[in-house]
Amino acid sequence: MTAQATAKDLQAFTEEWLAWHRAQEDRLAAPHGFLAITSLHWLDERPQRFDDAPGAWRTGADGVTVTLAEGEELVVDGVPVRGEHRFGVLPERGGVDAVWGDAVIEVARRGGNDIVRPRHPDAPLRTAFAGTPAYAPDPGWVVEGRYLAFEEPRPTTVGASVEGLEHVYDAPGRIEFTLQGRPLSLTAFPGHLPGTLTVLFTDATSGVTTYAANRALTVGVPSPDGGVVLDFNRAANLPCAYTDLATCPLPPAENRLPLAIEAGHRIPRERGGA
Structure with missing residues (x-):
């Protein structure tokens, strides 16, 4: 592949990430989005x-x-x-x-x-919102994995951003992948669209450069042989990263990754992020 082709691919990758990032921001800061909660x-x-x-x-x-x-x-x-x-x-x-x-x-x-x-659209958190800091998109954080479905969905209880609250999700399976030479796996929950998956996780950046409690990654519909792609550039903050008025779920214990995922959303400015 020529240097020119590589530059074009990187530009297209960056433009697609920017479109995703803007869509995330638009939903968050919509007139009745999570930043509007009073x-x-x-x-x-x-x-x-x-x-x-x-x-x-x-x-x-x-x-x-x-x-x-x-x-x-x-x-x-x-x-x-x-x-x-x-x-x-x-x-x-x-x-x-x-x-x-x-x-x-x-x-x-x-x-x-x-x-x-x-x-309320005039909520101060919404009107003062200046966007979410994020790592620069990097194709090196796109990883191929394998989805392994459980024989039956497993009821999985997780904590919440509100103390004392619990959420129960039926986990349909787990995703196995290798990153930085380390074999890893993540328990997956059902995604918002049919067939998609959602992964809640923390990693070694959590509480340092990324929000401490959780980030979320949407994974597309697995291929017939279970193949999936994890694009950690799209690791997104949940609403609790911005406001104490959210009830977001926390990741299950097994989804605490032992390495630094320096990709995706960083600590919001509302929580002291740069």
Whole structure:
């Protein structure tokens, strides 16, 4: 391969990474993205009112209910609601967005708890966001691996960025690969798109140049023989890297890599990153 061809390949690789990085930033800093969250409220059977959301909120065996005072209104699934509105029992990791003016009131279930998380476009964390520091993209951090499916998905309990909270995921398999001459493996969880995988991990950079608690890597659909590609340049921060109002899962213990992955997202400026 000529030097000119190599330079072209590197330019294309960098441009693809930049497009991915911008898409990550756009989702994070969207008007109702994670940077727009202004509070995190844990619901119980007692009606509670909050400064950044309308109504009195409670939960119980029948799920989440809000009671709106006179003059208060939410829009749920495009329909204005007043008075008492029942959201019902929400599935784990599920939720409903209720619109209130230019804000969105997220009603969700995390770790077996019902929560309310208002999202306001003028949240200071969002309006002051100046982007996420990251390592320069380097093709050397693209690694081929092999996906090995478990006979049955394994329920895997992991901690969360919120103390005392736990998440349970059905891990469908693990990924084996070699990096810097070392054989390694990572437990994989289901990805956001059908057939894809998500890997949560830490490494020797965690707490030094990258966020201490976790980073996430999306892995494409494995080939028929289990072949996968791990592009650590796309190791992404989860929302908890920016805000204490997120409930992100932590990696399982076996996903603590014993080497430095100097690729992907670094510690956010919001956490003191450079």
